[in-house]
Amino acid sequence: MSDQSKIILSEDRIPASWYNIIPDLPGPPAPVMHPATGKPVTPDDLLPLFPMGLIEQEVSTERWIPIPEEVREIYRLWRPTPMFRARRLEKALGTPAKIYYKYEGVSPAGSHKPNTAVPQAFYNKLAGTRRIASETGAGQWGSSIAMACQMFGLECTVYMVKVSFNQKPYRKSMMQLWGAEVLASPSDRTNAGRAILEQDPDSNGSLGIAISEAVEDAATHEDTRYSLGSVLNHVCLHQTVIGLEAKEQMAIAGDYPDVVIGCHGGGSNFAGISFPFLADKAAGKEVRIVAAEPQSCPTLTKGVYEFDYGDTAKMAPIAKMYTLGHDFMPPGIHAGGLRYHGAAPLVSQLLDAGLIEARAFGQTGCFEAAVLFSRAEGIIPAPEASHAIKAAVEEALQAKEEGVERTILFNLSGHGHVDMAAYDAYFAGELEDYAYPAEAIRESLCRLPKVELGD
């Protein structure tokens, strides 16, 4: 075993292909339904929203999909990302466990999101798209798609949830620096936005509304396409560069994880770190895979595996996934990127098949783990990533209690330099540790769509 603390790869080790998990699933993925007709979506249905290159990836059954050279060239600006052995954290915990983390915060946007933003912009450029419309909550995704569009000479319009637009100016500034037009949503640019503003001129907006605006913008402009930062198969696919590199880095370290952990919101960073290890598992290797989600938005641990709309406004396709109901409104935790009612269909299918586990944590415990981590390892984690840290710390403490060795790998999906207000709130004792919102979930689950599968 190597005694390195940081395992790095040279840039020629950026993966040449993305790993598509679909051929290794226990069964074929469930169909995706059109929100209006309730019938299975065809590739042609998706053409107003996505370029054919991405639609093909969404449904591909090829195990390996080559990464275009133009994408790898931009990946080189931050990939391969480093993997660290968290020796100082291990010592602070007094655990016999070995803890490794893959660090995606070195990208220019500070998170894993550019891994998919760049290929999405590329395939759009290839298809002649002039402009991309997308939505963002706190801005992690918006800043990444803005950067990617800038690099391929595409225009970019980001509908940013108004409450974040007003309260989180830093990520808005990043989007503008990278040349995007950022609109507070609801905006007067779309029918969806205008309808909301008419009812409530002071609406703070929501991710659901912002998605509706971006989808309408794309659908009503010939030269404009829509882009989504999580949930979809092709997004999970692009993120597998994380896990592919991590496997190679574990091999350099002369080690292999007993457990692989990612935080889970829509599923993209979790898929990124875990799918390549699930390929090993499919081939017979023993490895546990753990998704760490917020207790206040417990999609995987308390949701149901049913067909549901991808968005609140019921404009997005209906997919079979773990869901809390499309109109469930999660409490305002600081890990804004984990506040999604559903889960990636691929992740959902894996959970349903018992191939992965899920655990939910309250935000106070997650911030406590993040502070412990910062003080030991230096890096300040994004609030989303703190859920993965919390799960890793629990695994390490359990190993200590049981007196067993255990090799833990987690994905540190982003840094928290733009989220320091959340740490302030933690230290001021102002963080609410929202309990499991059972009642709200029960209600929203009553409103799942009825889907009849044809034969």
Next chain:
Amino acid sequence: MSDQSKIILSEDRIPASWYNIIPDLPGPPAPVMHPATGKPVTPDDLLPLFPMGLIEQEVSTERWIPIPEEVREIYRLWRPTPMFRARRLEKALGTPAKIYYKYEGVSPAGSHKPNTAVPQAFYNKLAGTRRIASETGAGQWGSSIAMACQMFGLECTVYMVKVSFNQKPYRKSMMQLWGAEVLASPSDRTNAGRAILEQDPDSNGSLGIAISEAVEDAATHEDTRYSLGSVLNHVCLHQTVIGLEAKEQMAIAGDYPDVVIGCHGGGSNFAGISFPFLADKAAGKEVRIVAAEPQSCPTLTKGVYEFDYGDTAKMAPIAKMYTLGHDFMPPGIHAGGLRYHGAAPLVSQLLDAGLIEARAFGQTGCFEAAVLFSRAEGIIPAPEASHAIKAAVEEALQAKEEGVERTILFNLSGHGHVDMAAYDAYFAGELEDYAYPAEAIRESLCRLPKVELGD
């Protein structure tokens, strides 16, 4: 020549020794004078402020000073830092020049400052120091010394200029996360602070006042020492890891710079990137070294090479350096880290000897270069680092105009994720491009101390 875009080193290539430029200077450094007696400072004079390990480094004439294993172990969390070939920037400029940049923003604090914070904390720990007192303006240095103290189990008190304490909450939050006590300066903790508050209870503070408070705190507490983030010889020494790694990375790229560029405030990041290349120059190699400073605080281009106080309050030693006068108050540019009236004595001596060049730039042009850089390379530069980018862009455009090849290396000393408000101001057209403050400089230069050198 390699066609790599990113040149990385494995962690065993972290330098084993720092490079001390003193034996390679054209002559011995000028003595440093005690602010009260006007006589040369002895090592014993410095003991209330610094541990002996650092005092020895301050005056050492050894060319190579081994880096303790405990320091290298922490360096591993971010070192070696990557070097990039800025191919996309070259293309945007249409220049035949090759542009490389060393990127120090990957440290947990987001800048080069931890390179010296860590050894400073280490030597203090070794000497039995319980607590470190320091000052910070916008917080780059304060956050780095806080992190380093946390890692060696030292307490840390940071006197933060009150206007930044109130207006720049993010770096204050980082300091607190890393366990430091952060006080708005002027504070009621010191005589210096109380005296100011008595005159003006609403004082916004200044770096000069904050230095006075930290120095007094250290001098009046047996178990407390003082720490400074720039200017001093041992600080420049620690930062040479930047240039030492960069030389090795240039060799991997099969290239060597015609010109090496660093931004210049107190001199530490400039020294870090350039001193190892000056060693080559001393050995006969042709290489130009350029310091890039703000036009509003033009220490190297418009200052005088004289003895002056290191701080406004005349409590710090008197050193021979390029200075604008110790009570010169620079305009409020966004590159807060470059607002220092003096320059590192080592850098000053090199400039006086004609071994380095200096150029001054207005902040609008620097932000323009930073935006160009962000859109080409992704990374968002700190406002300080934008001065180095501006100088590199000018060099590249000149090469284009002259139709010559030129290899340019600059240090990208930090990222700007915590400085997005400055970019907002740039895009809003609100940035003032302060002219050369000739009158203020002329006045402050009248108040230089009179120093008589004994023989």
